[in-house]
Amino acid sequence: MKILLDTCVWGGVCKELEVAGHDVVWAGDWPEDPGDEEMLAHAYAEGRILITLDKDFGELAIVRGIQHCGILRLVKFAARQQASVCLHVLTRYGRELQTGAIITAEPGRLRIRRPDEKGQPLTCDIQGQGSRCELRRDGAGTYRLLPFNRGSSARQTASAWGTGMWEGIKGAGSAPGSTAPGGETND
Structure with a gap:
């Protein structure tokens, strides 16, 4: 590059x-x-x-x-x-x-x-509060916040907390502008 x-x-x-x-x-x-x-x-x-x-x-x-x-x-x-x-x-x-x-x-x-985003950027706490996640882009070009650990507790937290195009884990991230568990604001 x-x-x-x-x-x-x-x-x-x-x-x-x-x-x-x-x-x-x-x-x-x-x-x-x-x-x-x-x-x-x-x-x-x-x-x-x-x-x-x-x-x-x-x-x-x-x-x-x-x-x-x-x-x-x-x-x-x-x-x-x-x-x-x-x-x-x-x-x-x-x-x-x-x-x-x-x-x-x-x-x-x-x-x-991304250049086509008019709103807020995607946010990921890569390693926070014992949980880890990463941003992955699916075939449709949508980014998803996914736990590295695909164990049941990570999946339960992700399904309980994630909505829409966002999947999250405790301390990991959520839709921009919202407040994550623990009071951290995602920007």
Whole structure:
């Protein structure tokens, strides 16, 4: 995949992504920072997924409608964790990113906003309160929040809590804007 790393992403991520076979440009190698709008335009012109720590890019894409080829935002990861998180997300959700998704990854949580979504992104507490889940896309293109453990207690919780396109487990996630067990609000 073609990737543009924002200046705020640790420079060591560039080498690790290149070793994994990605075509990577790190904006930290540029003579000066061109600013968020210009960087997003540059990534789009070259067909690159933008990886950043800065939430302003998502705002530019969503609120202002600036075109992009996918944005991955890393939140609260130490510099040396950034590469492994990027590799994990690119491996599992690269296709979504290449079609213009905006993904926010933070410890224990991943949010995916597809380009055709007008509402809130999908939210998943990847490993919360002893339960684990993942987002899976079915053949119709619908994302579902599914428990890793297909045991009866996970299924019971999922059927009791999940509705519509959402299936959930305790501490895992629910429809955007609602409150999950324990009072956590899904955004």
